[in-house]
Amino acid sequence: MDETVPNYTFEDFTPGRRFDFSKRTMTADEIIAFAREFDPQPMHMDEAAGRASILGGLAASGWHSSAVMMRMLFEAYIDGSTSEGSPGVDLMEWKRPVLAGDTLGGHCEVLDARVSRSRPEIGIVRMRAEVTNQRGELVAVSEYINMMRVAAKGADHADG
């Protein structure tokens, strides 16, 4: 990542454009470590408690799945981009449990994009992310806003 060489800028986010996620396997150790810090419910900390719960096994906290999705988004398009962060998410659904050993993947897609009326140097991009497991089942869905700076005037950018 080199902040002086932005990769994607607002202009790259045309409706329908997709960015694929890299695969990532969730280990029991990282599920437990996240839970210990942020969500120490028994089904996120202990295999037997997870099996006894409606989740059916040692299951990642939904917020852990969301944080992993964030990392996937970072690697898919945010790294090196003009992203200025997000004011929030319109939708965050945890559709199925994410269990220890599951391999996650998926993609995100541009829903729509417009330049901010009050801050014309900032574009407002609405995205949808879908996280799937190794059986192709949807485990998490999010729709969220990503603020991206527009390309600097005179910058050497393919779409500028």
Added chain:
Amino acid sequence: MDETVPNYTFEDFTPGRRFDFSKRTMTADEIIAFAREFDPQPMHMDEAAGRASILGGLAASGWHSSAVMMRMLFEAYIDGSTSEGSPGVDLMEWKRPVLAGDTLGGHCEVLDARVSRSRPEIGIVRMRAEVTNQRGELVAVSEYINMMRVAAKGADHADG
């Protein structure tokens, strides 16, 4: 936490009931550690990059603020309860930046609660959480579902 002695069960979640959060100060170290793992954008990793961004300082990833909110919820009412987790959130807004040194607090409140039609041993509780900073400014808001088991028949529970 003692799994054999549930504290709150579904019956405790009456609309309007509030649970206060404990205070927690966000350190630069923990902001950077979370960002390194899940959201390594420059404004979450570096003070100067944060000041140069629209966030105005070294700022926690929104997903970090959400994870800290989860921990506050755990301590406020989930620990020892019959919580069975959540299918997702209807709303997750990051209203203001959470900067290194900010002290977070707030509360959550029951919006409504009903027993599941398909699984009468499970109650569906809708909650709203508000996270504030040391100036009383709202930094994060969430509305989400929490599934809670109903009190076991014959269990020694105040509302059972």
